[in-house]
Amino acid sequence: MPASAFQIPVYFDYLATFAWALSGAVVALRKRQDIVGVFVLALLTSMGGSILRDGVFLQRTPPVLTDPVYLPLILTATLLVALLRRRIAHLPVVNRLVGTIDAFGTPAFAVVGMQLALGAAIPLPGVVLVGAVSGVGGGVLRDMIVREVPFILQPGQFSALIVLLACAVFLGLTLAAGLAAEVAAWTTIGVAFVARMLTIRFDWRTRPLLDAD
Amino acid sequence: MPASAFQIPVYFDYLATFAWALSGAVVALRKRQDIVGVFVLALLTSMGGSILRDGVFLQRTPPVLTDPVYLPLILTATLLVALLRRRIAHLPVVNRLVGTIDAFGTPAFAVVGMQLALGAAIPLPGVVLVGAVSGVGGGVLRDMIVREVPFILQPGQFSALIVLLACAVFLGLTLAAGLAAEVAAWTTIGVAFVARMLTIRFDWRTRPLLDAD
Amino acid sequence: MPASAFQIPVYFDYLATFAWALSGAVVALRKRQDIVGVFVLALLTSMGGSILRDGVFLQRTPPVLTDPVYLPLILTATLLVALLRRRIAHLPVVNRLVGTIDAFGTPAFAVVGMQLALGAAIPLPGVVLVGAVSGVGGGVLRDMIVREVPFILQPGQFSALIVLLACAVFLGLTLAAGLAAEVAAWTTIGVAFVARMLTIRFDWRTRPLLDAD
Numbered sequence: 001m002p003a004s005a006f007q008i009p010v011y012f013d014y015l016a017t018f019a020w021a022l023s024g025a026v027v028a029l030r031k032r033q034d035i036v037g038v039f040v041l042a043l044l045t046s047m048g049g050s051i052l053r054d055g056v057f058l059q060r061t062p063p064v065l066t067d068p069v070y071l072p073l074i075l076t077a078t079l080l081v082a083l084l085r086r087r088i089a090h091l092p093v094v095n096r097l098v099g100t101i102d103a104f105g106t107p108a109f110a111v112v113g114m115q116l117a118l119g120a121a122i123p124l125p126g127v128v129l130v131g132a133v134s135g136v137g138g139g140v141l142r143d144m145i146v147r148e149v150p151f152i153l154q155p156g157q158f159s160a161l162i163v164l165l166a167c168a169v170f171l172g173l174t175l176a177a178g179l180a181a182e183v184a185a186w187t188t189i190g191v192a193f194v195a196r197m198l199t200i201r202f203d204w205r206t207r208p209l210l211d212a213d
Numbered sequence: 214m215p216a217s218a219f220q221i222p223v224y225f226d227y228l229a230t231f232a233w234a235l236s237g238a239v240v241a242l243r244k245r246q247d248i249v250g251v252f253v254l255a256l257l258t259s260m261g262g263s264i265l266r267d268g269v270f271l272q273r274t275p276p277v278l279t280d281p282v283y284l285p286l287i288l289t290a291t292l293l294v295a296l297l298r299r300r301i302a303h304l305p306v307v308n309r310l311v312g313t314i315d316a317f318g319t320p321a322f323a324v325v326g327m328q329l330a331l332g333a334a335i336p337l338p339g340v341v342l343v344g345a346v347s348g349v350g351g352g353v354l355r356d357m358i359v360r361e362v363p364f365i366l367q368p369g370q371f372s373a374l375i376v377l378l379a380c381a382v383f384l385g386l387t388l389a390a391g392l393a394a395e396v397a398a399w400t401t402i403g404v405a406f407v408a409r410m411l412t413i414r415f416d417w418r419t420r421p422l423l424d425a426d
Numbered sequence: 427m428p429a430s431a432f433q434i435p436v437y438f439d440y441l442a443t444f445a446w447a448l449s450g451a452v453v454a455l456r457k458r459q460d461i462v463g464v465f466v467l468a469l470l471t472s473m474g475g476s477i478l479r480d481g482v483f484l485q486r487t488p489p490v491l492t493d494p495v496y497l498p499l500i501l502t503a504t505l506l507v508a509l510l511r512r513r514i515a516h517l518p519v520v521n522r523l524v525g526t527i528d529a530f531g532t533p534a535f536a537v538v539g540m541q542l543a544l545g546a547a548i549p550l551p552g553v554v555l556v557g558a559v560s561g562v563g564g565g566v567l568r569d570m571i572v573r574e575v576p577f578i579l580q581p582g583q584f585s586a587l588i589v590l591l592a593c594a595v596f597l598g599l600t601l602a603a604g605l606a607a608e609v610a611a612w613t614t615i616g617v618a619f620v621a622r623m624l625t626i627r628f629d630w631r632t633r634p635l636l637d638a639d
Contacts, residue, residue, distance in 0.1 A: 028579070034632035036586040037579035055482035056268035057278060065483060065543070065552035072551060085635050117278070125285060126278035140358075145566075147575055149360055153241070153250035160249040206247035209298050269481035270491060330491070338498060339491035353571075362573055366454070366463035373462040419460035422511050 005115050006185035008108050016105030017070055020046035021077035023098040024142055029085055031146055039078040041142055046074055048138035053113050057130055058120055099200070106159075107166035107192035110135035111185045114170060124175075128167045135163040155206050158199045166192040218328050219398035221321050229318035230283055233259035234290035236311040237355055242298055244359055252291040254355055259287055261351035266326050270343055271333055312413070319372075320379035320405035323348035324398045327383060337388075341380045348376040368419050371412045379405040431541050432611035434534050442531035443496055446472035447503035449524040450568055455511055457572055465504040467568055472500055474564035479539050483556055484546055525626070532585075533592035533618035536561035537611045540596060550601075554593045561589040581632050584625045592618040 008016075024045025028038040047064040054060040064070050081088055088094055113134025117127040136152050136159065143150040152160045166188050173184035198204070221229075237258025241251040260277040267273040277283050294301055301307055326347025330340040349365050349372065356363040365373045379401050386397035411417070434442075450471025454464040473490040480486040490496050507514055514520055539560025543553040562578050562585065569576040578586045592614050599610035624630070 029636045031575075031579075032581070032634035032636060033579050034581040034634055036632065037581075038635060040576075040579060051482065055485075056264065057275065059268075059272055059274060059485055061485060061546070061548070062483065065548045065555065068549035068551050070551070071555060082635050120274070122274070122278045123281035125281050125283070129278065129284060144358065145570065145576060145579065147360060147573060149244075150253075150358060153244075153246050153253060153358065155245070155247040155250075206249065208245035208247055209251060209295050210242045210245060269477065270488065272481075272485055272487060333487070335487070335491045336494035338494050338496070342491065342497060357571065360573060362457075363466075363571060366457075366459050366466060366571065368458070368460040368463075419462065421458035421460055422464060422508055423455045423458060 006111055006181040008112060012104070012108070014069060014073055016101055016108070017046045018073055018077055019098050019101035019105070020138060021074045022081060022094065023102070024138075025078055025081035026088060026094065027142065027146070029081060029088075035078070035082055038081060039075065041146070042074050042078050042081075043071075044145060045138045045142040046070075046077075048141035049109060049113075049134045049136065052137040052141070053116070053130055053134045057133060058116055060116075103193050103196040104189060106135045106163060106196075107189045108185070110163050110166050111170050111188055114167060115181065124171065127171065128164070131167040131170075132160065132163050135166070136160055155208050158195070158204050158206065161206070162192050162195045162199065165195055218332075219324055219394040221325060225317070225321070227282060227286055229314055229321070230259045231286055231290055232311050232314035232318070233351060234287045235294060235307065236315070237351075238291055238294035239301060239307065240355065240359065242294060242301070248291070248295055251294060252288065254359070255287050255291050255294075256284075257358060258351045258355040259283075259290075261354035262322060262326075262347045262349065265350040265354070266329070266343055266347045270346060271329055273329075316406050316409040317402060319348045319376060319409075320402045321398070323376050323379050324383050324401055327380060328394065337384065340384065341377070344380040344383075345373065345376050348379070349373055368421050371408070371417055371419065374419070375405050375408045375412065378408055432537055432607040434538060438530075438534070440495060440499055442527055442534070443472045444499055444503055445524050445527035445531070446564060447500040448507060448520065449528070450564075451504055451507035452514060452520065453568065453572065455507060455514070461504070461508055464507060465501065467572070468500050468504050468507075469497075470571060471564045471568040472496075472503075474567035475535060475539075475560045475562065478563040478567070479542070479556055479560045483559060484542055486542075529619050529622040530615060532561045532589060533615045534611070536589050536592050537596050537614055540593060541607065550597065553597065554590070557593040557596075558586065558589050561592070562586055581634050584621070584630050584632065587632070588618050588621045588625065591621055 021042035024041040024043070025038045027045070028041035031037070031041075033041065043064070047062070047070060051062045051064060054062040110131040114127050114131040117130035122130065140150040140152060169191050170184050170188040173179040173187060174181055177184075179187075234255035237254040237256070238251045240258070241254035244250070244254075246254065256277070260275070260283060264275045264277060267275040323344040327340050327344040330343035335343065352372075353363040353365060382404050383397050383401040386392045386400060387394055390397075392400075447468035450467040450469070451464045453471070454467035457463070457467075459467065469490070473488070473496060477488045477490060480488040536557040540553050540557040543556035548556065566576040566578060595617050596610050596614040599605045599613060600607055603610075605613075
């Protein structure tokens with residue numbers, strides 16, 4: 001990666017990981033899972049995107065293995081949810097907090113994924129795919145393992161579309177407009193955050209392409 | 214890969230990818246998915262075999278990332294299905310066309326997978342596994358993500374068995390009979406195509422090993 | 427791996443693989459699958475842990491490809507189950523035999539996974555994750571492909587917790603107490619075996635963190 005590459009500030013990285021771990025743990029609670037299940041869902045939700053990105057697509061060792069901070073962080077989120085389980089499972093403030101961190105974190109991790117793909121000399125369409133996988137992979141793995149149809153397949157509020165918007169904005173600003181990665185990344189995160197907030201505010205939704213017969 | 218290796222003619226490669234993308238997109242339509250879901254299913258159906266083959270088994274960067282043609286092709290199939298959705302979802306000719314291309318494409322991609330495995334000095338049983346994963350992996354990922362039991366697990370018309378037949382024919386012709394890869398590959402594709410057509414014509418089916426109690 | 431590394435005696439490795447393949451095949455039988463489905467489940471159950479460990483986490487070619495013995499072994503288990511299907515599907519002795527081999531094999535493969543991760547200079551939390559994936563990955567893939575909620579997520583008899591205990595014992599004995607890998611590995615396997623037998627004897631179970639509302 002060039003010196004000018006965007007890097008997620010390390011504390012925000014850990015904060016986002018913690019928030020995603022919490023959100024996965026809460027889903028597991030509601031599914032009546034035991035402590036192991038809560039941990040596994042917290043792990044997949046928070047690290048699944050980078051595991052897919054590195055383990056399957058870019059052939060790198062995933063950061064959940066190389067950075068010793070993530071697993072203790074996810075374990076902490078698991079124990080916190082276990083301790084506060086009665087209060088936390090239905091607390092609207094938890095959902096709102098996780099939603100806000102998610103709105104920042106998803107485009108940030110998409111940008112990091114795209115930078116890794118660009119560094120691996122992957123052509124543009126593949127770069128966007130790696131960015132999208134980085135952004136939504138965790139949620140997809142989480143849904144698959146609890147036997148839900150993954151959220152990105154189902155009609156609902158825009159989420160994957162916002163990740164794609166983020167990918168397009170970042171690539172446009174860096175490759176076409178020539179902005180520094182750092183500036184482009186923060187602009188991208190800002191645009192995606194606003195798009196997400198508008199989506200929630202106005203409840204913009206995708207629809208099934210085919211109506212019921 | 215040696216100079217004599219079989220290579221899928223590039224236009225047939227793209228044609229088969231397009232056909233598999235169409236077939237995945239039509240499954241997604243029928244599952245009432247939105248445009249993102251249709252694209253994801255088109256992607257997994259057409260590229261899932263090579264993603265599993267390279268990303269999980271052979272530790273290579275999957276072609277969906279390295280060749281910039283595949284993703285725009287899959288996007289085109291997605292948009293085409295979205296535009297023609299009312300007409301395409303139940304059109305028998307689409308099924309028949311996809312079925313025919315699939316009958317050629319599955320053994321062709323199995324041969325490519327086996328060649329890559331042979332080139333990586335993997336012993337024969339592993340070569341057959343990589344060939345089979347290349348041939349049926351896309352359909353398995355597609356079924357798993359929409360919560361179907363993968364088609365290859367269920368009793369039904371021969372499909373995985375034909376891929377295994379193709380693997381055996383190709384390895385027999387090249388390693389035992391010493392034929393050039395190119396000749397052996399086309400013979401393999403021919404044999405598998407005929408086997409598939411006979412399977413459909415006579416509705417040959419596998420059965421559950423154990424009947425209902 | 428250093429010369430002093432623990433290695434699973436090759437015959438026990440093959441015996442455990444065969445036992446896991448049998449157990450996967452019997453699950454497939456009960457799910458009314460055909461011969462291909464029985465083979466696929468036998469394969470995922472017996473090799474899924476090492477496929478995830480190497481293919482996704484450690485970026486190595488999985489042993490199912492590099493060692494030509496595994497696939498014929500799994501095929502033999504498949505054919506054996508197919509032949510004896512009426513007798514084997516509900517035979518308590520099969521379950522008990524598989525359970526005993528599993529009680530030895532799971533910690534043994536967790537130790538092997540941890541050694542590989544230590545050899546790849548992965549820090550401790552990641553080492554434990556790789557050990558756990560090696561031990562329980564096969565069962566998770568098996569459950570996901572037949573659309574069950576993976577056993578480790580559900581309340582039930584201790585299984586993942588015993589794998590974690592095994593990881594802690596092995597790392598404590600080698601890294602903290604300085605024992606040779608060989609001695610530490612056999613101690614770990616013994617401890618995990620006893621823990622598993624006690625779990626079964628007294629039916630120790632995890633519980634959902636949250637009771638039904």
